[in-house]
Amino acid sequence: MECKKCAKSYDLMCINIPKEKFKTFTHTGPSSTAASKDDVSGNINITRGGKPGVKPKTTREDPMPNTELGTLIVELRQLRHEVTEVKKQNNEIKNQMSLISENLSHNLHEYSKKLQNAEEEIVALKSTLGQLQLKLAAQDQDHLKNDLEILGIAEQANENLHQIVITASRKVGVQLAETDIEDVMRVGSKISKQPKSSASTRVSRPIVLKLLRRRKAEELLRAAKSRRNLTSENLVDGHPAPIFFNERLTRENRQLFREARKRTKEYGFQYCWIKNGGILVRKADGKPAKRIYTNEELDEKVGPPKHLVNDEDRIP
Structure with a gap:
């Protein structure tokens, strides 16, 4: 239906006119006064929209002309192509990184195995070195099994050491001849001259007696051990002092024995002695004797130095 004033069209649904009723209407216009029902119905749109058979005109409210839409489509296709290329590059980078990661992981595993093997070799070498050191020390x-140390005999000028050790041996009940002796000497740093008033407090160097046979050395040690209160009386001039016959030790074992004696006193051990060149300790009667070869074993079997224990106790 057209408006006579503005020539715009209306549809029946908007003006609320039933379709059957509208078919009874006639068409009037400036060029004619009447028309058939077929003419009227052919000029009317009975559904929502504009005139029948007429496409809607493009208005200013349209979102975009066809040219701009085409340009947008081309740009979108180009953007999609670029995104696809970026995805391909990302996949290539991902594959390369995965390969690098696998190679790095493999290399790290190999280096870890080599490092572990090296550490095991170092541990084995340390163990072997420790065993060799113990063997060399033994x-x-x-080599000193025939040697004895005699302590407590005052050192004097022009002393006759051969005569002194022979007399000392007789005091313990062993007959020692010149033919039994390989050598005899004082060992250690020579004591500087001191006033006679301090001679009684002076510490004399030990006498080392080298014997030709181990059996003679063992005989002397047993005899000296059985004699109590053995002194230097009738051996040298001066006030009598206690004398001792001991096995001779290497420098390392001598230092270890000195530390063992100190440590056993600190921890209440009753016995610390030398036998066949070895250091032994015993906590008390009835307890087993323990052989000490190294400072580490001394820490383990007796205890660490007391000053270290006290320092650890003071740590907050």
Whole structure:
């Protein structure tokens, strides 16, 4: 239906006119006064929209002309192509990174195995070195098996050491001849001259007696051990002092024995002694004797130095 004033069209649904009723209407216009029902119905749109058979005109409210839409489509296709290329590059980078990661992981695993093997070799070498050191120390000590140290005999000028050790041996009940002696000497740093008033407090160097046979050395040690209160009386001039016959030790074992004696006193051990060049300790009667070869074993079997224990106790 057209408006006579503005020539715009209306549809029946908007003006609320039933379709059957509208078919009874006639068409009027400036060029004619009447028309058939077929003419009227052919000029009317009975559904929502504009005139029948007429496409809607493009208005200013349209979102975009066809040219701009085409340009947008081209740009979107180009953008999609670029995104696809970026995805391909990302996939290539991802694959390369995965390969690098696998190679790095493999290399790290190999290096870890080599490092572990090296550490095991170092541990084995340290163990072997420790065993060799103990073996060499035992050999060095074995070379001194015929040697004895005699302590407590005052050192005097122009002393006759051969006569002194023979007389001392007789005091313990062993007959020692010149033919039994390989050598005899004082060992250690020579004591500087001091006033006679301090001679009684002076510490004399030990006498080392080298014997030709181990059996003679063992005989002297047993005899000296059985004699109590053995002194230097009738051996040298001066006030009598206690004398001792001991096995001779290497420098390392001598230091270890000195530390063992100190440590056993600190921890209440009753016995610390030397036998066949070895250091032994015993906590009390009835307890087993323990052989000490190294400072580490001394820490383990007796205890660490007291000053270290006290320092650890003071740590907050």
